[in-house]
Amino acid sequence: MDSSHVEHELVNILFTEAQIQQRLAEMAEQISADYEGRDLLVVGVLRGAVMVMADLSRAMPGHLEMDWMAVSSYGSGTKSSGVVRILKDLDTDISGRDVLIVDEIIDTGLTLSWLVNNLSSRNPASVEIATLLRKPEALSMPVEPKYVGWDIPNEFVVGYGLDYRERYRNLRDIGTLAPHVYS
Numbered sequence: 001m002d003s004s005h006v007e008h009e010l011v012n013i014l015f016t017e018a019q020i021q022q023r024l025a026e027m028a029e030q031i032s033a034d035y036e037g038r039d040l041l042v043v044g045v046l047r048g049a050v051m052v053m054a055d056l057s058r059a060m061p062g063h064l065e066m067d068w069m070a071v072s073s074y075g076s077g078t079k080s081s082g083v084v085r086i087l088k089d090l091d092t093d094i095s096g097r098d099v100l101i102v103d104e105i106i107d108t109g110l111t112l113s114w115l116v117n118n119l120s121s122r123n124p125a126s127v128e129i130a131t132l133l134r135k136p137e138a139l140s141m142p143v144e145p146k147y148v149g150w151d152i153p154n155e156f157v158v159g160y161g162l163d164y165r166e167r168y169r170n171l172r173d174i175g176t177l178a179p180h181v182y183s
């Protein structure tokens with residue numbers, strides 16, 4: 001497969017690979033300082049957060065554990081269905097644990113506000129969120145990520161874990177798709 005072909009379907013690069021790595025390093029430094037001496041469990045939200053989890057966790061020098069959840073609210077399109085389902089639950093008992101949920105984007109805020117409620121009911125010591133991107137709509141939702149990479153405009157973005165119909169997750173940059181891709 002010709003990967004340069006895929007890159008050409010992006011019309012507007014919002015963040016390059018280098019910018020993403022730089023921002024994740026800053027976030028990792030802050031998170032490491034905040035959780036120093038604590039027993040951190042990092043929870044990645046499959047599938048989009050795989051890249052952020054891999055790079056953010058490797059930028060943190062201390063001990064941490066990783067677990068994963070899979071939830072679905074989008075189906076195959078670009079609009080949230082409004083209903084969140086657990087597709088894969090945690091393998092870890094989080095009672096008494098410091099939990100940091102890692103995701104790549106908060107869009108409507110539905111997924112993460114639901115997830116924070118769900119995990120909070122399991123008696124963790126704390127639950128916080130780290131997200132690489134946040135869209136404006138999420139600001140009106142009861143979801144308050146402690147760590148945000150960037151606030152972005154309300155456009156559908158792909159790359160670095162973010163998909164459109166399961167494609168484009170493997171792009172190293174984050175950008176918007178050319179209109180012809182949707183037609």
Ligand SMILES: O=P(O)(O)OC[C@H]1O[C@H](OP(=O)(O)OP(=O)(O)O)[C@H](O)[C@@H]1O
Nearest residue numbers: 046047048073074106107108109110111
């Ligand atoms: O704030 P929201 O409007 O709820 O949107 C954010 C969620 O949507 C995406 O996941 P998606 O359901 O597309 O699954 P994926 O990670 O497998 O792509 C993304 O990874 C977030 O978890």
Ligand code: HPA
Nearest residue numbers: 107155156157158162163
């Ligand atoms: O802008 C987006 N792009 C890809 N996946 C998403 N899931 C929520 N918002 C987005």
